[in-house]
Amino acid sequence: MSLFSTEVAVTQVAEGHYQGHVHSAWNIGDKPNGGYLLSLATRALSAAVSHPDPISVTTHYLRPGIPDAPCDIQVQVLRAGRTVSTARATLSQAGKPRLEVLAAFSDLAVAAGVDTDITLSPAVIPGPDACVQRDGAAQGIDIPIRSRLDVRLHSALAQPGNARLAEISGWIRFADGSEPDARSLLLFTDTFPPSPFGVLGVVGWVPTLELTVHVRRRPAPGWIQARFTTDDLHAGRMIETGCLWDSTGALVAQSRQLGLVLQSGQAS
Amino acid sequence: MSLFSTEVAVTQVAEGHYQGHVHSAWNIGDKPNGGYLLSLATRALSAAVSHPDPISVTTHYLRPGIPDAPCDIQVQVLRAGRTVSTARATLSQAGKPRLEVLAAFSDLAVAAGVDTDITLSPAVIPGPDACVQRDGAAQGIDIPIRSRLDVRLHSALAQPGNARLAEISGWIRFADGSEPDARSLLLFTDTFPPSPFGVLGVVGWVPTLELTVHVRRRPAPGWIQARFTTDDLHAGRMIETGCLWDSTGALVAQSRQLGLVLQSGQAS
Numbered sequence: 001m002s003l004f005s006t007e008v009a010v011t012q013v014a015e016g017h018y019q020g021h022v023h024s025a026w027n028i029g030d031k032p033n034g035g036y037l038l039s040l041a042t043r044a045l046s047a048a049v050s051h052p053d054p055i056s057v058t059t060h061y062l063r064p065g066i067p068d069a070p071c072d073i074q075v076q077v078l079r080a081g082r083t084v085s086t087a088r089a090t091l092s093q094a095g096k097p098r099l100e101v102l103a104a105f106s107d108l109a110v111a112a113g114v115d116t117d118i119t120l121s122p123a124v125i126p127g128p129d130a131c132v133q134r135d136g137a138a139q140g141i142d143i144p145i146r147s148r149l150d151v152r153l154h155s156a157l158a159q160p161g162n163a164r165l166a167e168i169s170g171w172i173r174f175a176d177g178s179e180p181d182a183r184s185l186l187l188f189t190d191t192f193p194p195s196p197f198g199v200l201g202v203v204g205w206v207p208t209l210e211l212t213v214h215v216r217r218r219p220a221p222g223w224i225q226a227r228f229t230t231d232d233l234h235a236g237r238m239i240e241t242g243c244l245w246d247s248t249g250a251l252v253a254q255s256r257q258l259g260l261v262l263q264s265g266q267a268s
Numbered sequence: 269m270s271l272f273s274t275e276v277a278v279t280q281v282a283e284g285h286y287q288g289h290v291h292s293a294w295n296i297g298d299k300p301n302g303g304y305l306l307s308l309a310t311r312a313l314s315a316a317v318s319h320p321d322p323i324s325v326t327t328h329y330l331r332p333g334i335p336d337a338p339c340d341i342q343v344q345v346l347r348a349g350r351t352v353s354t355a356r357a358t359l360s361q362a363g364k365p366r367l368e369v370l371a372a373f374s375d376l377a378v379a380a381g382v383d384t385d386i387t388l389s390p391a392v393i394p395g396p397d398a399c400v401q402r403d404g405a406a407q408g409i410d411i412p413i414r415s416r417l418d419v420r421l422h423s424a425l426a427q428p429g430n431a432r433l434a435e436i437s438g439w440i441r442f443a444d445g446s447e448p449d450a451r452s453l454l455l456f457t458d459t460f461p462p463s464p465f466g467v468l469g470v471v472g473w474v475p476t477l478e479l480t481v482h483v484r485r486r487p488a489p490g491w492i493q494a495r496f497t498t499d500d501l502h503a504g505r506m507i508e509t510g511c512l513w514d515s516t517g518a519l520v521a522q523s524r525q526l527g528l529v530l531q532s533g534q535a536s
Contacts, residue, residue: 055505056478056526058326058370060354062347078358078368079330084477086328086368088356090346100346100354102326102370104477104526113504113530114468118434120499166386200382209352209372210324212480214507214526216500231388232484232519236381237323239482239522241509251500254507256524258324258372258482262381 002178003148004187008039010047016075018044022093024067025148028191029141032065034099034208035190036145041089041101042186044073049085051105053182058212059101066093083112108182108218120254122225122245128152128171134193140204149191150175166230168195171223179221180246186213188224189242189255195228196238196261204263206238211257222247228255236261270446271416272455276307278315284343286312290361292335293416296459297409300333302367302476303458304413309357309369310454312341317353319373321450326480327369334361351380376450376486388522390493390513396420396439402461408472417459418443434498436463439491447489448514454481456492457510457523463496464506464529472531474506479525490515496523504529 003025010020020043026036038059046054065071071093078086084106091099106112125131131152136143154169172188173180180188194206228242242255271293278288288311294304306327314322333339339361346354352374359367374380393399399420404411422437440456441448448456462474496510510523 056328058478058480060324060346060370060372062354078328078365086330088368088370097346100356100370102328102356102368104328108503111503112528114471114501115503116434116464116468116501118464118467118498118501166384196384196386199386200384203382210326212326212524214524216502216505216507230386231522233382233384233386234484235376235379235383237484239484254499254524256480256482256522260380 002174003176004174004178004184008043010040010044010073012047016048018047018073018075020071020073022065022067022069022071025144027067027144029205032067033145033191034061034211035187037065037091037099038101038190039183039187040071041073041091041099042103042183044075045087045089045101045103046183048075048077049087049105050080051085051107053106053108053218054186054215055104055106055108056214057101057103057186058210059099060210061099061208063096063098065098069093108215119251120243122249123169123227125154125169128223131170145191148175151191166196166199166233168192168198168228169226171225173223180219180224182215182218185215185219185244185253188226188244189213189253192226192228194259195230195240196233203261206259206261209258209260211255213253213255215253217250217252219246219252220248233261270442271444272442272446272452276311278308278312278341280315284316286315286341286343288339288341290333290335290337290339293412295335295412297473300335301413301459302329302479303455305333305359305367306369306458307451307455308339309341309359309367310371310451312343313355313357313369313371314451316343316345317348317355317373319353319375321374321376321486322454322483323372323374323376324482325369325371325454326478327367328478329367329476331364331366333366337361376483387519388511390517391437391495393422393437396491399438413459416443419459434464434467434501436460436466436496437494439493441491448487448492450483450486453483453487453512453521456494456512457481457521460494460496462527463498463508464501471529474527474529477526477528479523481521481523483521485518485520487514487520488516501529
């Protein structure tokens with residue numbers, strides 16, 4: 001069992017009611033990483049539907065999570081279809097909802113229609129060993145999640161205020177050597193530094209209001225390559241679009257989030 | 269009152285329970301347009317929260333809607349914060365849920381943090397009068413929605429099988445001359461032909477499983493310019509990303525949808 005699999009485990013305690021534990025090893029600063037909380041909720045959703053792969057997952061972050069504390073997850077299946085199941089989940093801690101999740105599941109091994117070669121290809125960037133490990137200093141925070149995830153940043157973009165583009169590229173894998181699966185891609189889309197920090201300098205905590213992830217293919221073993229760009233940053237509200245590719249260069253997930261950029265360390 | 273405003277009107281019949289009517293004038297083929305159904309649900313959500321602008325709206329289309337029939341919308345406010353309200357809605361007809369919506373509302377006139385000039389700019393395309401009106405023939409269907417929306421397509425891309433890129437560009441406005449507002453942008457992101465049809469030829473009905481729209485700014489009066497591209501079309505599942513700009517060139521909305529491409533008229 002991988003650490004991830006163990007630490008997102010949930011137990012069903014009643015019809016549609018699951019319980020888990022929020023481990024502080026997945027913190028960014030003193031708060032649980034949002035992708036980790038989403039993974040807990042998705043584990044409960046997966047247990048409640050018959051299709052294996054999350055193909056569209058949207059979460060709204062209502063309140064920060066509480067590390068080293070239990071969580072309750074209420075699941076409601078909205079439609080159980082032949083090829084797609086749709087369900088929602090509410091993750092609560094200390095009696096208050098923290099995440100609301102709306103998701104569709106299907107089987108990515110089964111074709112639903114037309115195939116084409118239209119896709120997004122990865123850029124050529126230096127390999128993981130030529131990139132630098134993510135260091136919380138760029139955001140001015142500790143990142144305990146380093147014990148769980150090995151995140152490497154393309155060095156040209158890894159220093160705050162050192163990039164022309166509001167873009168973060170790099171690589172990610174589990175620190176314990178376990179291989180990625182479709183569900184771990186949800187986590188991987190929300191564990192890189194905020195992409196505006198290359199332009200703005202230290203940006204502190206960028207709270208995510210909402211994150212949507214589309215899993216496109218089950219990933220091959222090995223490193224996942226990632227690229228995140230800020231599309232639009234206006235009046236403190238940021239849209240960041242992400243792509244993940246597996247070790248064969250196949251697009252495995254796309255993401256988009258609405259985040260808040262409350263402060264910046266230096267002018268652009 | 270605009271036709272749109274009249275035809276998405278809802279009446280509150282109990283706490284969190286609204287009713288409306290699905291008008292067949294918004295059909296694509298014999299089914300209500302998804303963006304129109306979403307607009308009905310969003311009207312009910314707007315009535316239930318205090319913030320005026322939908323800033324993040326995700327809908328899962330569970331079943332097709334029924335034209336010329338009433339609808340029920342159940343709304344649950346998940347969190348009413350100082351700057352953001354989050355709520356969900358279920359739109360049902362004939363006793364079955366058709367749409368599930370999860371949305372955040374805020375006030376786009378109030379800045380939440382850092383401002384930058386990072387944005388997506390519109391491409392230069394021929395003006396509306398040099399574009400061609402959307403014709404259902406390209407999809408092999410009637411589009412009664414033409415009575416409500418004036419959709420113009422960039423002619424280089426308007427003929428099926430005639431484009432190198434899986435891209436649709438053009439312009440949109442209400443046919444009755446009423447001006448766009450923040451909420452009408454949700455509708456506008458889901459009323460162009462599917463972007464793969466330029467590459468694939470006639471693609472028929474492309475059912476949307478899920479659509480997420482981020483409204484970025486309140487639009488200025490005038491035409492809205494739109495661009496939709498297919499990012500990835502694999503095993504019948506398509507990710508389409510859209511941008512809308514107002515008449516001043518400001519990015520007013522971004523969209524992304526997961527759709528199914530069940531058939532194509534000619535090989536790519």
